[in-house]
Amino acid sequence: MSTLFEPLTVRGMTVSNRIAMSPMLMYMAAEDGVARDLHLVHYGARILGGVGLVMTEVTAVLPEGRISTSDLGLWSDEHIPGLARIVDFAHEHGAKMGLQLAHAGRKSKAQEQGVAPSAIAYEGLPVPRELTAPEIDDIVGAYAEAARRAVAAGFDCLELHVAHGYLLHEFLSPIANARTDEYGGSLENRSRIVLRIASEIRRIVPDSMPIFVRLSAEDVVDGGISLKESSWLASQLMAEGVDLFDVSTGNIVPGYEAPVYPGYQANYALDLKKELGVMTAAMGSISSPELAEYLVSSGAADLVFVGRALLRDPHWALGAARLAGADPHLAIPTYARATGPYERGF
Template sequence: MSLLFSPLSIRDTTIPNRLWVSPMCMYSAEDGVPGDWHHVHLAQFASGGAGLVMSEAAAVSPEGRISPRDAGIWNDAQRDAWAPVVRSIRARGAVAGIQLAHAGRKASTWWPFADASGSVPAPEGGWTTVAPSPVAYEGFAEPQELDADGIAQVVADFRAAARRAVDAGFEVLEVHAAHGYLLHQFLSPLSNLRDDAWGGSLENRARLVLDVVRAVRAEVGEAVPLFVRFSAVDSAPGGLEVDDVATVAGWAADAGADLFDVSASGLVAHQRIEVGPGYQVPYAERVRERTGALTAAVGIITNGRQAEEILAAGSADAVFAGREFLRDPHFALRAAGELGVEPERVWPPQYIRGYRAAAFA
């Protein structure tokens, strides 16, 4: 029996396998509303055998978008536009998840394939960003420091977005506290210079992410699986280290989180990263070891045998892949073939005649 293609039950949801689609921003929404692009883009991964399809980061407020073209879930029109996407994913046998996000000081920027870079000026659709401290990400506009009311509003926005997500039919929610976005900015001493209840000690810097986890759990009840994505390290001197994040993950588990999606870096431009196959897997393993909680591994995972070995070694309980699914939306079907999994267990019946066992030798 392949571990990768065994089910995983979390609270009231059973995910049919453990090869999952990472949230990946497409920068293709208008006014935060997902459209045909998102529908086709996400549903294809379910047809391709993924057990969980996580939507791209959905902003919990207009100012929480990375760019003016980001998807959101801060209003009912967005909720209603997500609903048919969710139905398509579920109809193809996968579980639909959504990542709830606020970009903080990395908001209001040009999308990657725009003809510009850096912060978007107000006359061209940009806005004033917010952060724990008025410290800009290199090359971006200086953010406004959040006061106590602003912090409370962030928590309320995550809570309201979680309600809309569940009402749209999403079965798994993920709080984005990684990659240099707002919750990560509060966690890291490189971006959080506050000396109040939200700054200084690790416990204080973790206060916002824990408040968000508690608020989301309270809103959606006990049945819905709740993930948190963390950057395990800042990859820069004086920044977060994996044991810091493992400590916060333990607190988040106590607050109601079920699984930690462990990535790395993204907070500062001067980070130094050594990239290679599975390079972030040890972080998931360390968080799992320290907390006893479920973790998902990421980081250049490109074939079924590699993913299976990660699970067999006890490094993680599931695997998220991003770019490999972009290269091959049927990555999960290919991985199943590589591992000798019976095609009837994974392949859609409409596709089964395309199965060729010899192709995976």
């Protein structure tokens, strides 16, 4: 029996299996942030390839919140049709679509100087400009507006990117946040912007729409955030209506000092699940179907986010289904002609 190919319901969204495409920035949007045919084909290939949930790459809530000038954006209604086309395609072929909302903060290379909680540079990048409190209000508003547009585009769920050293993670981590106002200092203060955004988004999106949060559960560096702090934050986010945590680590500074091996971050997903009884997604170097099956069958996580394995092979999920003896959802039923032994002929 394969749990990997069992459906999962999160609020009003039911995914057909437990395989999610991990958000991966392709650096292929035009400078206006609009999705191109190329995005439809790129995501469409994974949709036809049997992934239950496709999460978009980082999608910037403001132009200055882009990692690069080739990021997707959702700061204008003009971004809606290009994204809606991909969502419609997913729905037509049995997949669900999530959108990852992001602001790159001090790691933005879209302009000469990024913005951040404090004027502390990410090594190798310019010193960012410290955000004022009214500017923080504007950013909260930009997230809410982008969420409204994502709903208009038909997305099934949203993910807030609170990991990998981008703006919301910068607020959380004392490594990047030295503020002395209500957004800095105590964990409660450092969490304030994230909690405000989650609360605003929950107010705007339909009740049935799940909200995921991607966390860097630990900074894996001296003076950074700990799992205990992330667990507290997750409990507060749950109270604001967040449904699932997609658990990563690190990247507040360049380099990653801890060991990396298949499924190396899954223990964090399990810890959050055990402590809070919340749904989690495991991610990071999950590239074998057997490991993916183990993680969801053992209860470490409800979903697996698969990244690079899906870049290598858009049909990774169909291969995993065959291995598990599960009946894969074939958007193109004729693909079944390719599953028999080769000597049978066509």
